[in-house]
Amino acid sequence: MKRFLNSYTTMRVLLYLGCVVMAVWLMPRKAANNYQYELGKPWAYPLLTAPADMPVYPDSLSATLARDSIDATFRPVYKRDISMEKQAVAAFATRINTLDSVNLTPRQRNKLINSLRTLLEDGIVDAGTYARIRSGAMPQVRFIHDDVALSVPTDKFLSPREAYARIDSMYASDSDYRNAIMSSGMSQFVRPNIIPDTVRTKLLYDEVMQKAMAPIDVLMEGTKIIDRGEMVTPQVYRNLQTYEKIVHRHEPTHVNMHHYPIAGQTLYIMLVFGGIYMFLYYFRRRIFMSDRAMLFIMALSITFLLLAYGMNETIGNGLYMVPFTIIPILIVVFFDGRTAFFVYVSEILLAMLVCAYPLEFMFTQWTAGVVALCTMKELTRRSQLVRAAFYIFITYTLAYVAVQIIQTATIERISPRMIGVFGINAVLISFAYVLVFVVEKMFGFVSSVTLVELSDVNSKLLRELSAECPGTFQHSMQVSNLASEAAHRIGANVQLVRTGALYHDIGKIENPAFFTENQHGVNPHDALDPYQSARVVIGHVSHGLRKAEREKLPSVIRDFITQHHGRGKAMYFYNTCVNAHPGEEIDPAPFTYPGPNPQTREASILMMADSVEAASRSLKEHTPENIATLVDKIISSQISQGLHNESTISFRDVEAVKQAFIERLRTIYHARISYPDVNKEPVSGK
Numbered sequence: 001m002k003r004f005l006n007s008y009t010t011m012r013v014l015l016y017l018g019c020v021v022m023a024v025w026l027m028p029r030k031a032a033n034n035y036q037y038e039l040g041k042p043w044a045y046p047l048l049t050a051p052a053d054m055p056v057y058p059d060s061l062s063a064t065l066a067r068d069s070i071d072a073t074f075r076p077v078y079k080r081d082i083s084m085e086k087q088a089v090a091a092f093a094t095r096i097n098t099l100d101s102v103n104l105t106p107r108q109r110n111k112l113i114n115s116l117r118t119l120l121e122d123g124i125v126d127a128g129t130y131a132r133i134r135s136g137a138m139p140q141v142r143f144i145h146d147d148v149a150l151s152v153p154t155d156k157f158l159s160p161r162e163a164y165a166r167i168d169s170m171y172a173s174d175s176d177y178r179n180a181i182m183s184s185g186m187s188q189f190v191r192p193n194i195i196p197d198t199v200r201t202k203l204l205y206d207e208v209m210q211k212a213m214a215p216i217d218v219l220m221e222g223t224k225i226i227d228r229g230e231m232v233t234p235q236v237y238r239n240l241q242t243y244e245k246i247v248h249r250h251e252p253t254h255v256n257m258h259h260y261p262i263a264g265q266t267l268y269i270m271l272v273f274g275g276i277y278m279f280l281y282y283f284r285r286r287i288f289m290s291d292r293a294m295l296f297i298m299a300l301s302i303t304f305l306l307l308a309y310g311m312n313e314t315i316g317n318g319l320y321m322v323p324f325t326i327i328p329i330l331i332v333v334f335f336d337g338r339t340a341f342f343v344y345v346s347e348i349l350l351a352m353l354v355c356a357y358p359l360e361f362m363f364t365q366w367t368a369g370v371v372a373l374c375t376m377k378e379l380t381r382r383s384q385l386v387r388a389a390f391y392i393f394i395t396y397t398l399a400y401v402a403v404q405i406i407q408t409a410t411i412e413r414i415s416p417r418m419i420g421v422f423g424i425n426a427v428l429i430s431f432a433y434v435l436v437f438v439v440e441k442m443f444g445f446v447s448s449v450t451l452v453e454l455s456d457v458n459s460k461l462l463r464e465l466s467a468e469c470p471g472t473f474q475h476s477m478q479v480s481n482l483a484s485e486a487a488h489r490i491g492a493n494v495q496l497v498r499t500g501a502l503y504h505d506i507g508k509i510e511n512p513a514f515f516t517e518n519q520h521g522v523n524p525h526d527a528l529d530p531y532q533s534a535r536v537v538i539g540h541v542s543h544g545l546r547k548a549e550r551e552k553l554p555s556v557i558r559d560f561i562t563q564h565h566g567r568g569k570a571m572y573f574y575n576t577c578v579n580a581h582p583g584e585e586i587d588p589a590p591f592t593y594p595g596p597n598p599q600t601r602e603a604s605i606l607m608m609a610d611s612v613e614a615a616s617r618s619l620k621e622h623t624p625e626n627i628a629t630l631v632d633k634i635i636s637s638q639i640s641q642g643l644h645n646e647s648t649i650s651f652r653d654v655e656a657v658k659q660a661f662i663e664r665l666r667t668i669y670h671a672r673i674s675y676p677d678v679n680k681e682p683v684s685g686k
Contacts, residue, residue: 036356055215059234066212077200092189122156130159323428325372364399393426446554471517483609486660490653500560507544530577566597604647622669
């Protein structure tokens with residue numbers, strides 16, 4: 001026992017420390033002065049002041065307007081390539097004057113040369129610049145001469161194509177000129193001579209932009225930037241960005257600025273996980289004592305916490321995309337609603353460490369968790385998860401809208417993107433059905449879905465019970481109905497009791513004729529002594545357990561087989577043996593079931609229902625008084641023998657169970673009216 005306690009304590013401590021270390025070690029590290037904030041939302045931190053004289057830059061809206069204005073009015077710098085002009089004119093003159101095929105006089109040739117010179121003097125630009133001029137985006141350009149900027153209209157500028165087209169149109173009616181233009185290849189000399197000066201353009205643009213974005217004011221050291229609850233306006237948002245730049249340039253590395261936040265996070269996480277441990281220890285001792293249950297709950301918590309860390313760091317609003325409500329859904333499927341809600345709230349408290357707006361996050365997640373638990377009290381069909389996911393999506397949306405209206409007093413800041421995030425969350429929740437089966441295989445739990453499948457009377461084992469032991473099968477069905485009603489009355493697991501009742505007597509398949517409900521006139525016990533009869537009857541427990549193991553029934557169902565008689569006695573054969581040996585002391589061990597006694601409320605209900613249903617068949621008259629007396633006598637006898645001492649069932653539960661049995665048995669054995677026969681009157685003859 002001492003070794004067990006040491007092992008048990010060590011396992012719990014290691015599990016606790018492991019989860020704390022993982023949560024702290026993998027938590028995203030942020031600087032001490034790193035804040036999370038959004039435009040148009042309240043500031044969630046204490047008063048923030050300027051750490052030094054801090055420039056106030058224009059807010060994002062003003063900066064955008066200034067930038068747009070500069071882009072619309074800024075005149076780029078161009079330069080004129082004089083040498084290229086001279087070279088082009090000289091080369092064309094040489095070409096046109098040396099061609100024998102040109103039928104032009106010297107005067108006509110000079111006219112063509114002057115036409116090219118005029119076009120170049122007016123200015124030829126590249127096609128891209130000409131397109132901007134035609135669109136009206138560049139009415140003027142700048143030329144810099146002797147460090148003096150001159151603005152020049154662009155209305156005379158042409159592209160090479162347009163310039164050549166103009167020359168072509170000027171001499172369109174004269175074939176000699178056209179022949180000369182074509183023969184001399186004049187298009188080769190119509191090239192851009194107004195060229196962008198990208199270096200000076202960039203310098204001037206940067207200078208203008210720097211002036212526009214220059215500080216408009218100065219916040220003196222110690223001046224308030226923003227206080228808790230105040231709205232983050234565009235100007236405040238810009239001031240906060242300036243604050244972060246200043247702080248990051250002078251980031252302190254002193255130990256108290258670096259280690260204190262980690263120490264606080266560690267203490268916070270230890271307290272939350274410690275709260276889970278305390279709750280389970282004091283209010284859910286059976287869960288706390290189960291290694292598998294504790295490993296599942298802590299692994300589920302740490303998995304979703306690490307998922308929250310990752311999503312929050314990689315995706316905008318990714319924390320709201322994490323399907324936290326899967327936690328209460330899974331826990332309520334395998335345990336109970338109170339445990340599910342406590343662990344869920346603890347998980348949200350842990351995730352709040354990396355959330356920019358913890359109160360908003362807590363409110364939305366709390367409302368979603370309540371709806372998840374209310375809609376998933378018992379999972380028996382896949383459609384329940386789809387319906388729950390839809391309700392959770394609606395709840396998330398309504399909670400988000402409520403918070404936004406409270407914070408901003410308007411619906412204009414409601415983000416469609418957040419609605420989409422909630423939709424993704426809901427889709428992920430619908431996959432919890434798959435996780436239920438994964439958890440069952442990994443941890444050996446049994447969900448209500450599996451119990452519903454096992455309670456199908458067309459399953460192989462129940463069909464065998466019905467065929468081999470029809471009386472036992474009917475008895476099991478009646479016990480199932482009685483136990484289910486009682487479980488419903490006291491808030492126990494109805495589906496578990498119903499399924500356990502159907503399988504509790506499957507051991508009788510080995511020797512069906514030795515049980516009265518399957519006998520038809522011949523009783524094999526007449527040929528046996530009480531010891532042999534007791535051994536056969538008691539053996540149905542061990543036979544049933546072996547059969548359940550072969551069929552791989554879950555352990556919770558096997559527990560009903562071993563506990564439905566507990567450590568009680570086969571009283572009929574024990575009393576028969578005592579009466580046959582008057583004055584002798586009879587050892588009760590051969591007549592005692594192997595047990596153990598019921599360990600849960602559900603097992604206690606089944607034991608009571610099994611005995612009551614069997615005994616009710618022996619009543620000669622099923623009057624309300626006889627039924628009530630029988631139920632009270634049997635259950636009181638079991639309690640006096642201590643058969644329910646190890647169970648968690650309370651005396652209040654026992655009274656409710658008695659009342660449920662009495663009412664149900666009255667319904668089963670109520671008196672039926674007899675239908676009268678039709679009187680046959682003789683037909684009179686005529």
